Amino acid sequence: NAGVTQTPKFQVLKTGQSMTLQCAQDMNHNSMYWYRQDPGMGLRLIYYSASEGTTDKGEVPNGYNVSRLNKREFSLRLESAAPSQTSVYFCASRRPWDRGIYGYTFGSGTRLTVV
Amino acid sequence: GIQVEQSPPDLILQEGANSTLRCNFSDSVNNLQWFHQNPWGQLINLFYIPSGTKQNGRLSATTVATERYSLLYISSSQTTDSGVYFCAVEETSGSRLTFGEGTQLTVNP
Numbered sequence: 001n002a003g004v005t006q007t008p009k010f011q012v013l014k015t016g017q018s019m020t021l022q023c024a025q026d027m028n029h030n031s032m033y034w035y036r037q038d039p040g041m042g043l044r045l046i047y048y049s050a051s052e053g054t055t056d057k058g059e060v061p062n063g064y065n066v067s068r069l070n071k072r073e074f075s076l077r078l079e080s081a082a083p084s085q086t087s088v089y090f091c092a093s094r095r096p097w098d099r100g101i102y103g104y105t106f107g108s109g110t111r112l113t114v115v
Numbered sequence: 116g117i118q119v120e121q122s123p124p125d126l127i128l129q130e131g132a133n134s135t136l137r138c139n140f141s142d143s144v145n146n147l148q149w150f151h152q153n154p155w156g157q158l159i160n161l162f163y164i165p166s167g168t169k170q171n172g173r174l175s176a177t178t179v180a181t182e183r184y185s186l187l188y189i190s191s192s193q194t195t196d197s198g199v200y201f202c203a204v205e206e207t208s209g210s211r212l213t214f215g216e217g218t219q220l221t222v223n224p
Contacts, residue, residue, distance in 0.1 A: 103146060
């Protein structure tokens with residue numbers, strides 16, 4: 001059981017380049033999320049998908065687009081990267097309510113540098 | 116949206132000492148989780164604790180939902196406990212996790 005898998009782990013982009021961060025979960029969770037973490041700060045929500053076919057903006061959506069390809073996969077796209085998007089990106093999924101327990105599982109992160 | 120405040124922002128301990136980290140939140144919550152971010156950046160879930168008390172080895176956590184705070188206790192700290200501890204909550208009106216800014220813990224040998 002791999003949990004939440006993110007690719008790539010590291011990436012360097014030039015300003016103006018585009019790229020897609022991939023995320024997949026094998027836990028059959030409905031909800032998936034993209035967060036970014038800047039130095040010395042907590043994680044901030046970029047976009048989320050409550051279920052297959054739906055996406056919603058979070059706290060910091062500008063400059064990003066997302067696609068919920070199917071139940072397993074949720075990708076984050078930077079169309080024209082800017083230095084302000086240098087950050088560590090985390091994908092997460094949310095376990096549905098089950099016997100009083102539900103919670104979030106995070107991937108290992110993608111460290112993105114835009115030069 | 117809900118506000119999450121953690122204290123202290125930084126904490127330096129000698130190995131073997133005990134510590135208490137606090138998380139205050141501004142509204143009712145469905146979910147509260149404590150995470151440890153290790154020096155490699157991985158987020159490790161420590162506790163799911165929207166209310167009550169849980170223990171796992173040297174770590175324990177208590178959430179008093181009616182007073183909107185949670186405490187994380189670390190006993191007999193070890194150097195491997197170093198890292199950032201985050202509190203994150205999901206408010207009752209939403210399905211997203213909001214993070215505090217974390218407590219940076221350094222345990223010296």
